[in-house]
Amino acid sequence: MPIKIPDQLPARDVLRHENIFVMPESRASTQEIRPLKVLILNLMPKKIETETQFLRLLSNSPLQVDIELLRIDNRRSKNTPEEHLNAFYRQFEMIEKRNFDGLIITGAPLGLVQFEDVVYWDHLKKIMEWAKSHVTSTLFVCWAAQAALKLIYNLPKRTREDKLSGVYQHEIRRQFHPLLRGFDDTFLAPHSRYADFDTEYLAQNTDLDILATSEQAGVYLAATKDKRNVFVTGHPEYDADTLHNEYMRDVKEGLEPVMPVNYYPDNNPENPPRASWRSHGHLLFANWLNYCVYQQTPYDLENFSEDKFNKDED
Structure with missing residues (x-):
């Protein structure tokens, strides 16, 4: 079955080129079916990508x-046209009285910023509380x-000395989850x-299913026992060249980044990377x-x- 997105969203042409079934709003409105309502809170700078x-x-x-896009605030974006945001993104106040089947909150380039220094931290807390x-x-x-670990479990921000960048091998720990x-x-x-996301630390300080x-890389995937909160610490959504673009950006800015691990063929940045995680x-x-x-x-x-979910857990 398709995903339903606004007729003029740039992603529509990209996905159709990839032979992905995308249904415009005009056609979806004629179908008698209850689609899942999924909200995406996009915190990344390059929102269209x-x-x-x-x-x-x-x-x-x-x-x-049925997808709806949410922006965290109305500050002007440096990487996304304002026309795009106005046309396709909602403000939280426009949807806060509604219910949704799913919510995705993306990553953000804030790894070295303390939570209390994040401009929209209080608003993000409000949205996470609303989601409950x-x-x-x-x-x-x-x-x-x-x-979310901070807001749900009150865990302090834990930061690595060096940036973790690359493609890593993972093992499943609960085969039948x-x-x-x-x-x-x-x-x-x-x-x-x-x-x-240290494995032992999360095991000792949360009740998450790891x-x-x-x-x-530590924990990659974890979830609360009721499956209402799912934590993905990596980027399964990344395109083949996303890590490359980030690496070259940091090189140009003189940050002397470490080359992404297990990413380039023969560990040579001149070789086009291939996605191994799709x-x-x-x-x-x-x-x-x-x-x-x-x-x-x-x-x-x-x-x-x-209350329904709490009773189900009981």
Whole structure:
């Protein structure tokens, strides 16, 4: 089944070129079906690139998914045309009285910034608190996962001395967990972060189900036992050249970055990188949509109740 997006969203042409079934609003309105309502809070600077990456992953599902895009505030963007934001993004005040099946909060380039110094920190806390009673399952990606650990478990910000950048091998730790259904015992995934997600530390200080880890990168995937909060510390949405573009940006800025690990063929930046994580990225998002969202959400979103989930856990 398709994802439903606004007719003029730039991602539409990109995804159609990739033979991904995208349904415009005009056609979706004629179908008698209850699509999943998924909200994407896009915190990344290059919003068009990021929204296309996430829409690509959300498309690989038999479920029809109705996407809405959310911006964190109304500050002018340096990397995204204001016309695009005004046309396709909602302000939180426009949707806060509604319920959603799923929420995705993307990463943000804030690895070296303290939480209290983040301009929109209070607003982000408000949205995360709102999600408890208005969203069936929330997926936190990279920096958002670190922020959620602070807001849900009151864990302090833990920062690595050096940036973790590259494609790392991971092992699954709970073979029969729904989010890992169909996963190989080991799989590759990209990381690009300063945030530290130490496996032992999270195991000792949270009640999370730790689902996949890496010896070098720590925890990659974790979830609360009710599956209402899912933490992904890497970037399964990244295109093949995203790490390359970040690396070259840092080189040009004189930051002397470490070359991304296990990324370039023969460890030579002159060789075009190849994506080795697409299949598990698609599988992860399909599993999240199916087992954490579709299987858990009420048919009538007006009947959403946080108490329902608490009773289910009891």
